[in-house]
Amino acid sequence: TGAPQPQAAPAPAHERLALSHRPRRNRKSEWARRLVRENVLTTDDLIWPIFVVAGENRRDPVASMPGVERLTVDHAVREAARAAELGIPCLALFPYTDRALRDEAGSEALNPDNLVCRAVRAIKKEVPEIGVLTDVALDPYTSHGHDGLMRDGRILNDETVAVLVKQALVQAEAGCDVVAPSDMMDGRIGAIRQGLDEAGLLDVQIMAYAAKYASAFYGPFRDAVGSSATLTGDKRTYQMDPANGDEAIREVGLDLDEGADMVMVKPGMPYLDIVHRVKTTFGVPTFAYQVSGEYAMIRAAADHGWLDGEKAMIESLLAFKRAGADGVLTYFAVAVAEKLKASAWR
């Protein structure tokens, strides 16, 4: 093509640098760049988080996440079929729970017929070939918006873990393939594994939100699931301090010892150092969550014409691969899969 060459014509001999290395040689053309390319983004790397809402035949836009909608189960099933067709391996489901169903104890989480369980059953019935991951945490169901049980303003650990085990069982019995505890209570991976095994659910995988930080980048997600209005205080007594790196390694180590099949780092882009350290330290399936705030930033800038949204999307996801991630949870999953299908974009 008409792409610029590294040097149109050699400089006159007296102006030439006596270089033994000219790294630009390997970038001189598209074929040469392809030949030395170290990382590739494929559809196999994608997990698509979707929001579900009660009702029928409705799609409610999420204001702080342009292009993302809350879907009623019928639409979620249709989108699951589309995702499967595009080759996306797995979906992650998040419920928008009616205010009236939220209480102090998050008891709706244990209802075998709750929204998430209905969505899991419907998707696995109609689109059995796609993986379905469900989030284990109480925040979509609690009136205070926290991931665990609260007493006297404190989040209780061991009492919460007992409930999370029941929540994971309810989801697994509905037919989910992967449970993903996102609550950051101590000891929940081991307890959930034991609970699943005792129930004979040996094949249900656990993807641990192992290094999950107390992050401002979750803001739009809390809008999407309706917990931003209810959340009292912050989550810093259970989610990690953004200042810490070594602690992430300890957290991941514990979750692996307790039986996690896969681990996750969250958020994604500001935490690529953690993704890299986790992958090089443990060599286990390692995922990153490009969270709602990261999506919103890219979309907002693109919608203003401040950056090329498509290029930024692909570049950001490729960066996760380069850092060592085996896959990424991203709200861009369908857009990326469509892009990858349409062209061999690299």
Ligand code: PBG
């Ligand atoms: C809930 C949960 C959160 C996210 C995934 N699971 C929010 C939180 O911890 O407050 C965030 C995802 C996103 O921002 O895209 N435990």
